[in-house]
Amino acid sequence: MLNAVLFDLDGTLLDRDKSLKMFLEDQYERYREYMVNVQRADFINYFIDFDNHGYVPKTAVYDQLFAALDISYIKPSDLLRDFDDKYPHFAYSYDDTLETLRRLQARGYKLGIITNGSTKHQTMIIDVLGLETLVTGFVISEEVGYRKPSPRIFEVMLDQLGERAEDCMFVGDHPDNDVRASRELGMIPVFKDNGYFERPSGYCITRLTELLDIVEELHANS
Incomplete structure (x- = not known):
């Protein structure tokens, strides 16, 4: 029974797809001044691709994202900390x-x-x-x-x-x-x-x- x-x-x-996209849109806008020559769509799409539906550790995801988009003036650990603090609210x-x-x-x-x-x-x-x-x-x-x-x-x-x-x-x-x-x-x-x-x-x-x-x-x- x-x-x-x-x-x-x-x-x-x-x-999860919608939640993650909403968070990434917000994260990009809040850190936009550091995203020199980085398009919002690339930031979101690369992250989603590297994330593999959540089965890749976020440390590795942000490391790959920074390498692929050549993000400067900020560290992967800064955005990782932001993810840990804010993602659940989305x-x-x-x-x-x-x-x-x-x-x-x-x-x-x-x-x-x-x-x-x-x-x-x-x-x-x-x-x-x-x-x-x-x-x-x-x-x-x-x-x-x-x-x-x-x-x-x-x-x-x-x-x-x-x-x-x-x-x-x-x-x-x-x-x-x-x-x-x-x-x-x-x-x-x-x-x-x-x-x-x-x-x-x-x-x-x-x-x-x-x-x-x-x-x-x-x-x-x-």
Whole structure:
């Protein structure tokens, strides 16, 4: 029986592409006096390319950005510090994130978030998006010392909720970190397809509201 629906954060509940672009536009404008001969579009597009959907450390991203655009008069560490301080304030959810979570919550499902990342960033993003009142709990890799796809980070969440893996669904946008890892624990995996990766087998959605139909199907067959 399905009792809980668990989510990845970045790219699943958080519209990371939009959030990052909004932050980079703001960062460029605030540091524009140092961007001699650097076009705004190049600053944003190069960063997004080097960032590889968040899977490259930001230290390396800014180092590559400075080398590619020949930015002077300021150091990569200055913009990295600015990113650490300000990026979470630009967090923007998908347009159906809150609606979907509220409808699942109203149906009595426990909700949770399992995310890789820094405790400071991810906690702030959850707060900015207004998710804290909608979820029963959340687990952040830096805080617990395990990163997806390690089964241990999922088990920490299961212990918090008091649920068995087979009674939980996990929704995420990474075929390995989210889908394979949760499936191997016995959860029901749902892949949120953002167009970055090849679709794995099983349930697949492009919008979060599609989850509601999957949940109804599972309930009818239980």
